[in-house]
Amino acid sequence: MQVKPLGTRVLLKEVETQETTKSGIVLPSNAKEKPFVAEVVEVGPGEIKDGREIKMQVKKGDKVLYSKYAGTEIKLDSQKYLIVQQEDILAIVE
Known part of the structure; x- marks a missing residue:
């Protein structure tokens, strides 16, 4: 199934990161705080709002930082995604 966001919404997929402690213990993703880093899908x-065109500043494939309580989580084909407004994206990670 393919999802095409409307307006200034963006479909994100969280980037899974494994973190290792100094002693070499690998922390699973559920044992730490969410990283708030995602890839734009x-x-x-x-x-057009109030006569002004609002252009999209992110593109497919960008890695971005987003607000802590932003968006709506959805599950498609056993994958978790997040739909956020463009203004909930804080930065592009390069």
């Missing part, structure tokens, strides 16, 4: 077309 799909981008909406943008929108």
